[in-house]
Amino acid sequence: MHDHYRLTCEEVFARLDDFLDRELSEEETRRVEEHLAACAACASEHRFETGVLDGVRAKLTRIAVPTSLRAAILRQIAGGTA
Amino acid sequence: MHLLAAAATHSAWLPAAWLAPCMLGAIAVSRPEPGAGGAAEIGALLPPLLDSAYGTALHLTRNATDAEDLVQEAALLACRGFGTFQPGTNFKAWFFRILTNCFYSTYRKKKRGGTQLELDDTPELYLYCQTAAIGLHGQTEDPARLLMERLDAEQIGAAVDALPEEYRVVATLYFLQDFSYQEIAEVLDVPVGTVRSRLHRGRRMLQKALWVIAEERGIIRDLTAADPPPEA
């Protein structure tokens, strides 16, 4: 837990995007988390970036497909490929 | 081939560029038996994706009429090509690949809509620095949330729509579909590294677009006026 190589702020920053997207390996994820738990500056940047991404994700248009189009597609499916 | 030929004569919708070699090969080799089984299965798989397909199409085409046409074309192609879908694999990624291919082959040529912003040189942590500069970090523990709460869905949608196409496509798949890098790479048939760099760069551009829109709509002015930073 404590005797391995620790990431610097710069190294954490370089991994921040991948970390936000959960695209890091387990080991790398754990190292970034460890740094964020101990470094207020990086934690503040991380919280900010998360807030922006969450805000976009939550509000980005979730418009229902127009009813007429949905009905047309369902008819198409029911009619098969003929 | 005759399936495709028949499809092409049915109407003018079949985009020639869509006929990627892999799809063409698969259609030619494993044409499904026409029957209730295939229709029933796509009948279960496709309808749940239509709302998010339409939302995606809106951001790709930036036009409601084109978005409807795009979803309809993609659904038609999915029905006709359903025999090339391998059961047990990712239907959503398969369908969105058809949808984005349709977009690339037809609608992108129209090049309309979207605000043109100068986003190319957006530095990292753009919003973080901008919000810090106006004193927002001193007002709240969570300046990002404070800003994002003031932006409505239309404004956030406009910021995504302001992204150049290659970034807009990746960002839309990422934000609206929650696809992983790998899935986006499969949908777009590009290397994962390309997805990663476009997504990261696109997000920086998106931050600048959000900021520009927040400034234009008076949101920044309101934020700074409503709660001036405490001064001695």
Ligand SMILES: [Zn+2]
């Ligand atoms: Zn740090």
